[in-house]
Amino acid sequence: MPIIVNLDVMLAKRKMRLSELSERIDITLANLSILKTGKAKAIRFSTLEKLCEVLECQPADILEYKPDADGNEDIESD
Amino acid sequence: MHSDNTSTAIKKTAFWLNLLILGTLALSLGEMMFTFASDIPVTLSINGEFWTRPISGFEAGDRVVLVTLISLGKLLWIGVLYQFWTLCSLYKRNQIFTVANARCFKHTGVILVMIAVVEVALVPAIGGYLMYRAIIPKMPDIKYALLFNLDTLVPGVFFWLIARIMECAAAMKDESELTI
Numbered sequence: 001m002p003i004i005v006n007l008d009v010m011l012a013k014r015k016m017r018l019s020e021l022s023e024r025i026d027i028t029l030a031n032l033s034i035l036k037t038g039k040a041k042a043i044r045f046s047t048l049e050k051l052c053e054v055l056e057c058q059p060a061d062i063l064e065y066k067p068d069a070d071g072n073e074d075i076e077s078d
Numbered sequence: 079m080h081s082d083n084t085s086t087a088i089k090k091t092a093f094w095l096n097l098l099i100l101g102t103l104a105l106s107l108g109e110m111m112f113t114f115a116s117d118i119p120v121t122l123s124i125n126g127e128f129w130t131r132p133i134s135g136f137e138a139g140d141r142v143v144l145v146t147l148i149s150l151g152k153l154l155w156i157g158v159l160y161q162f163w164t165l166c167s168l169y170k171r172n173q174i175f176t177v178a179n180a181r182c183f184k185h186t187g188v189i190l191v192m193i194a195v196v197e198v199a200l201v202p203a204i205g206g207y208l209m210y211r212a213i214i215p216k217m218p219d220i221k222y223a224l225l226f227n228l229d230t231l232v233p234g235v236f237f238w239l240i241a242r243i244m245e246c247a248a249a250m251k252d253e254s255e256l257t258i
Binding site for chain 1: 252
């Protein structure tokens with residue numbers, strides 16, 4: 001998927017551990033790990049809001065669009 | 079997400095259904111044994127007249143072929159029971175919307191359609207075999223009005239549809255679980 005989650009970068013910038021973030025935004029460590037490793041299929045606005053609030057950043061700092069190497073945008077059709 | 083009460087109810091129903099399936103399986107096997115043991119006559123209509131011969135009146139090889147042809151529908155039905163058994167086992171393990179469940183529904187649909195095909199082909203198959211073995215002089219009369227039995231074809235196709243719906247449900251559940 002061409003959407004990259006830069007949660008680990010933001011955590012490093014804020015010198016915060018994943019477990020601490022998990023406690024502060026009230027989301028399980030397992031779910032945050034799924035998000036951090038890029039296995040998540042979607043993110044709720046409410047989650048994004050909490051992440052931005054605690055990490056003091058913008059959504060664009062966490063999510064990044066990077067097209068695949070072969071130029072495919074990998075858009076799934078319904 | 080379903081509640082614990084619903085989950086318990088599903089597990090309980092699946093348990094009782096498993097027992098019912100075991101009972102049905104025993105009865106189906108009993109019926110097949112009875113078919114072997116009771117020496118039922120094979121009756122066909124040839125040129126408007128009845129041709130009949132008990133199973134014991136055939137040679138051993140012919141007897142095996144005929145009993146297999148007659149029991150084919152029952153054997154397939156046992157396959158349906160096995161699919162239901164697998165489904166119940168998955169439900170007992172709390173796996174409600176999964177690809178494995180969808181596969182069970184699909185297999186059930188395919189087997190039910192196969193039962194419909196076997197029922198339609200039974201008389202021509204028995205007639206063709208007996209004619210090939212020169213036991214009967216010509217093919218039996220085939221009454222087309224009675225030949226097409228849609229009793230299992232409709233549920234077969236319906237189970238196929240359910241399988242597709244279950245596949246969609248499994249994909250939606252997967253997506254929902256991976257939405258953070």
